Amino acid sequence: MPCSPVPASFLYPCDVTDAEWASLAPLLPEPARRGRPRRWALRLLVNAIFYVLRTGCAWRYLPREYPPWPTVYATFRRWRLQGVWQRVHEALRRAVRRRAGRDPEASAAIMDSQSVKTTEESGLIKGYDTHSAPCFLGNTADIF
Numbered sequence: 844m845p846c847s848p849v850p851a852s853f854l855y856p857c858d859v860t861d862a863e864w865a866s867l868a869p870l871l872p873e874p875a876r877r878g879r880p881r882r883w884a885l886r887l888l889v890n891a892i893f894y895v896l897r898t899g900c901a902w903r904y905l906p907r908e909y910p911p912w913p914t915v916y917a918t919f920r921r922w923r924l925q926g927v928w929q930r931v932h933e934a935l936r937r938a939v940r941r942r943a944g945r946d947p948e949a950s951a952a953i954m955d956s957q958s959v960k961t962t963e964e965s966g967l968i969k970g971y972d973t974h975s976a977p978c979f980l981g982n983t984a985d986i987f
Contacts, residue, residue: 855906857897858890866938870931874924883910891915 859867864886871889874881891909895902902912909915922928937947 855890855894857893857894859886867931870927870934871927877903879920883914888915888918892919895919950971 867889868885871885888910891905892915894900894905894909895915902916905912905915940947940949
């Protein structure tokens, strides 16, 4: 049963399915024991967050079928700061690896020259100003 206040025919493709929600819901935080009760269903908040992430729209441009954008953004930010998204990612990665018949934890990693710094000094230099010595503050446009 969809949690959106609009008919199922108006739901967006980025909304989570019942099967996806069954996997995702146990990974989300429980409601607080004290304070106000939740006004919006978690599934509706997750759908709104996924809508912004999938479409790339600004938070303020969320469709009216979703909770108000400050509520959605505050939920997204709180979960990011609490590490909820990291835990969700790790749990889903382990589930995908199990489904593929692999060990849930990776035993090796592959790195190429694009992802590994090879010299000690490359971490210090962030930009180069052609009119003076190397600029250690980053892009000179950031200074002014």
